[in-house]
Amino acid sequence: MKPKPTGPIPSGYSAIDGELAIGGRAASELVDLAGRTPCFVYSREYLDQRVSMLRSAMPERLGINYAVKANPFALVIEHMAGLVDGFDIASAGELEMVKAAGIDPARVSFAGPGKRDEELEASISAGVTLNCESEGEARRAMAIGERLGKAPCIAIRVNPDFELKGSGMKMGGGAKPFGVDAERVPALAREVISAGAEWRGLHIFTGSQALSAEAIIEAQGNVLECANRLSDEIGAPLPKLNMGGGFGIPYFSGDAPLDISVIGGALGERFDALPDSLSETDLCIELGRYLVGEAGVYLTRIIDRKGSHGVIYLITDGGLHHQLAASGNFGTVVRRNYPVAIATRFGASPEEEASVVGCLCTPLDRLADNAYLPRAQVGDLVAVFCAGAYGASASPANFLGHGPAAEILV
Template sequence: MAGTTHEAGWAHAAGAFSGPSWLRQPADVNDLVPRLWSRTAHKSDGELVIGRIAIPELVANVNTPAYVLDEDDFRARARAFRRAFADPDADGHRWDVYYAGKAFLCTAVARWIGEEGLCLDVCSNGELSVALRAGLDPARIGYHGNNKTAIELRRAVAAGVGRIVVDSFDEIDRVTEIAADPGLGEVRVMVRVTAGVEAHTHEYIATAHEDQKFGFSISSGDAFEAVRRLLASSGVTLLGLHSHIGSQIFDSAGFEVAARRVLALQAQVSTELGVELPELDLGGGFGIAYTTQDDPSDPAQLATELGKIVAHECRDLEIAEPRLSIEPGRAIVGPAMCTVYTVGTVKQVALDGGRRRTYVSVDGGMSDNIRTALYDADYSCTLANRASTAEPVLARVVGKHCEAGDIVVKDEFLPGDIRPGDLVAVPGTGAYCRSMASNYNHALRPPVVVVRDGESRVVVRRETEDDLLATDVG
């Protein structure tokens, strides 16, 4: 459906009202699809239970909308990446696993990352502040960003950040100047390169996507020049190269092409500049299951495939295998969180040809999940507060904002008797939903509530009207 167009908008395109081809009517509308939910999620007498807490009971204490974060699930996914990548394999190889904080970050999550043995990738001064507040070892922090200021860079270096991912020639000038100040400490950097590979799910396109704001182009020679300048900079330690090819990636084909091109640059640096760069970061973007059409790989499978790719390319290029790192964010926090809403209105809308669509309006929307409107993202959902014997109906879950595009779930089967006051839960909202949440229409951003072993605690509180008005100085 995302590929169809109409001059009046996608909702008017052919097939827009029949639902996507992959969506099947469930045998039992009360059932969960396990791979879409966190590990502890299940239904009990129709009520959604996460972390041994019934969602209606939780909502009675925290209200809706609310993000519900399954701590056991988050930690289990972090451990799975650590075991697959960071723990030494039979040959003694190990990777550094950097949790991509941009997906979702708060002090509690930063502490979990440290406790589970992972590193943390931040891409702003604010994210760095959260990491430092959480007490994370600065040496285990990487700092990303395409427009880091001199003040931000000085703070990161002074804090002892383990690596800064350099993104432009202007930034090279800044880190070189900072490195000249002996009182700040060592400046350790990686070079962000664009390999000419863009991966989005199953499409790998080899042209026309170096036209972006991130990194140095390999094909133009800018990446090699960036390496040359940094190696010539006194006080700067160049660790290696960094590549990122996209998001929601479900196989390793894009990584294979990117690794071949980045390692070829590494070989060129070794041959022409006489330096073997010790590290390589292949980035993140590993996909998760938002709906039944998605089939992600597990960390062990990813580690095996990526390890073989790098080993093969290094053998062909006759260079030593660098120390490797990856940056999963969505793959760890995405399935660990769901968003719970209260239904406010249910509306049957008459369509052409005698068809009807059920619109289920909830008390949140694009202010707490912009991804559907921004990326045409697909989500699933379930009735969370009761069992229903009604026949399933194809419904659209929409928000309360003053936008026709304020859609949370484009198409899902819900019970035909869904009504005001019911609870609807949307899985897979851990990545980017709270991080990109806004105050559009002066909405108050929802809380993040952690559940574990029958207990709950708020780790990010709900905003209040006082918060909203505090910055409005009149």
């Protein structure tokens, strides 16, 4: 059987004494620091470099928000607080997390369908902007605000008539549970403004995990046009426009990194020619995986090495309960290998085809299928890259009772 390719290892990772280094420390030292395997290791330096690279590519006027759902580890949120302008949360649980990190709720917006009354109340009390997903939700928010004697900060999430082409997850275009259909937005906006809400403008999120700069440029143009049109129909300026995000990262063989300089250049030109309705508007994008995904590595130890009908299995103490996405069970149709390496033999020549699996008793628990790797032994560490986003936070840690992985920020 031909080996299956693994995804590209993100740039910036090198070896110390033959081991993968993260933040200048070797993998086995990091495991000692974390206290156990499996563990997620996130790098401050990587986060810093990523945000500064993004800022230098984007127009100065563009605010950058962090979507907490990508990685809500407390130390990551705290670190991001010093790097980004705003935070997008998806639940009252995430609200507690940003509050615990000392983040001013005025920098926070809350998007997500099905916000419960308690969540609306906590957000209104704190002064968080609600990106309302329906007429019903906006009206509930206004009623709660009236009861509390506090005007809710309301933006409307638009379900636009277009999508982010080529994105892994489409969040606009056609029937969607997210946002208010564009043609109904002006009436709802006028209603919330005249009811005395703090009008915060619009949120237009069109998709996520796009690797085509052209598709993102096109979607951003459509977002600005849509916001301009809606603002005219509303008859009031937009204090804020959250333009969504969708910047993807390479996970699989053949994926190429996004060219952000092209996106920033095109956005700069558009910002230079904004219509009057948007000239005073606070403009931002919201990104999750692009900011944190490549800054994280999942380290898991090989517990057993065995052969079955000609296949070598490296059986680890980790698995899909921490790495659902890498196992191919989170939003992918065809399973492909994430970037993986033998962390304790980093840079060694590949010698054999092996399948890396987790410790769960299900055939779904695969970290790398038939990959071409250096010969690894029991005790070696396996690294799964692109683990900084939707790893710990988007995997069923309680499945089979193994519990969560350790997490450290170095």
